[in-house]
Amino acid sequence: MDISSIDISTNIPETMETDTNNEKTIGIIGGLGPEATADFFNRIIRNTPTEKDHLHVIIDNNPKAPNRNPAIAGTGPSPFESFKQSALRLKQAGAELLVMPCNTAHAFKDAIIHNVDTPFIDIVEEATAHIAKHYPTIEKAGLLAVDGCLQTRLYHNALAGWEIETQCLDTRAQHDFMELIYQIKASGVNADIKQTMMSFARSLEDNGAEVIIAGCTEVPLVLSPKDLSIPLIDSTEILATQCVRYARQG
Amino acid sequence: MDISSIDISTNIPETMETDTNNEKTIGIIGGLGPEATADFFNRIIRNTPTEKDHLHVIIDNNPKAPNRNPAIAGTGPSPFESFKQSALRLKQAGAELLVMPCNTAHAFKDAIIHNVDTPFIDIVEEATAHIAKHYPTIEKAGLLAVDGCLQTRLYHNALAGWEIETQCLDTRAQHDFMELIYQIKASGVNADIKQTMMSFARSLEDNGAEVIIAGCTEVPLVLSPKDLSIPLIDSTEILATQCVRYARQG
Numbered sequence: 001m002d003i004s005s006i007d008i009s010t011n012i013p014e015t016m017e018t019d020t021n022n023e024k025t026i027g028i029i030g031g032l033g034p035e036a037t038a039d040f041f042n043r044i045i046r047n048t049p050t051e052k053d054h055l056h057v058i059i060d061n062n063p064k065a066p067n068r069n070p071a072i073a074g075t076g077p078s079p080f081e082s083f084k085q086s087a088l089r090l091k092q093a094g095a096e097l098l099v100m101p102c103n104t105a106h107a108f109k110d111a112i113i114h115n116v117d118t119p120f121i122d123i124v125e126e127a128t129a130h131i132a133k134h135y136p137t138i139e140k141a142g143l144l145a146v147d148g149c150l151q152t153r154l155y156h157n158a159l160a161g162w163e164i165e166t167q168c169l170d171t172r173a174q175h176d177f178m179e180l181i182y183q184i185k186a187s188g189v190n191a192d193i194k195q196t197m198m199s200f201a202r203s204l205e206d207n208g209a210e211v212i213i214a215g216c217t218e219v220p221l222v223l224s225p226k227d228l229s230i231p232l233i234d235s236t237e238i239l240a241t242q243c244v245r246y247a248r249q250g
Numbered sequence: 251m252d253i254s255s256i257d258i259s260t261n262i263p264e265t266m267e268t269d270t271n272n273e274k275t276i277g278i279i280g281g282l283g284p285e286a287t288a289d290f291f292n293r294i295i296r297n298t299p300t301e302k303d304h305l306h307v308i309i310d311n312n313p314k315a316p317n318r319n320p321a322i323a324g325t326g327p328s329p330f331e332s333f334k335q336s337a338l339r340l341k342q343a344g345a346e347l348l349v350m351p352c353n354t355a356h357a358f359k360d361a362i363i364h365n366v367d368t369p370f371i372d373i374v375e376e377a378t379a380h381i382a383k384h385y386p387t388i389e390k391a392g393l394l395a396v397d398g399c400l401q402t403r404l405y406h407n408a409l410a411g412w413e414i415e416t417q418c419l420d421t422r423a424q425h426d427f428m429e430l431i432y433q434i435k436a437s438g439v440n441a442d443i444k445q446t447m448m449s450f451a452r453s454l455e456d457n458g459a460e461v462i463i464a465g466c467t468e469v470p471l472v473l474s475p476k477d478l479s480i481p482l483i484d485s486t487e488i489l490a491t492q493c494v495r496y497a498r499q500g
Contacts, residue, residue: 038288054284056311090343094339
């Protein structure tokens, strides 16, 4: 083949996009942190049925947003304005569905839903509706989540709406859980961390929990369904599958 | 130091963003394919020195852009307008540097550089400048790249600018290389694929190549520097490190 003779400038139809169906463009409010955003993006890709179905996804990965945990504790600035700007940027860029792959950040979701009319898929609502649908007889759900998520009662309130009680760790174990999360963020996962995380899940089960909610994006990095004798509710995975489903519904 | 005496709840300015330095926001023209975009995003994260240095990254992952390979072969529509719209969307959203983690797509880079004034970091220019800088005595570079990348002579021309000759696979091996790339895209990596890819690299070396350019985002998924007796030039990794460097320079 003589490649020097190929002129790519001629006879090529000019189409703007091949996106002629009704699929929705997904907008991800990310950076909370970047690893969780990259993990969520990978889950969107993995949950797409075939190569030709891959979705248009716009990601605003902004790790400069003030940390939601100090903000909730009243010891740091609010990320409200930053989330609002992120939602506005994504809408302007063409996002038709918005998601935020961070449970605790949902304490500030008004920044999104009060400022853009783009539908917002709420991770807490999706995870709790998933429990109610798939485990309809459940009375008590165990919750592994960071302090800010507990303080704002995101899961407590949503589960109460389904008449499900929330079982948290006791004060001392919750303190140790927070230490473990910081350890995972700083240096990844090892066998000791996995054992400790499993012991937290077991203590929730001992207190009557019938499922364990991974209510923090770090938990599924350590814990998988086969580590537990009761179901693990992976909120990040549920958000990703629902996100793909809603986007493909058009 | 007695940290219990520190009161951080006062004097905290209400800032919109904590991004007060001169860092630049990175815009990624992605979706070519989504896995390569996710891999590139992970490399940006990994190449960021510490957690507090994470950069604002906006990704337009648009897998609906027409495939660049049929477009170059003259058998499919051009992605030109799609890349232009992606660049405009990212600029509008606040991107201050643009990159496109796909070698072959650079055949259409005019769609970006002729339509936005945002600086564009070119993967081919960065990879070839890297070779010239780190291996200044080299006369011949081996190239593992898809047909569209060869036909448009992206690497041939850039290497010629550094007085380096490009060594490609022979016609038959190039055909087999394309088959291998489609196999990786469809079903991932295995030991046989790795062996075959290594044999392609060795045939380039037998023909005088002094380095091997991974000029396609799938190649580094199979081949690592330790598999070769001569240096592997990972264009994706070079683009990621340069991208972080330029963004942090402000």
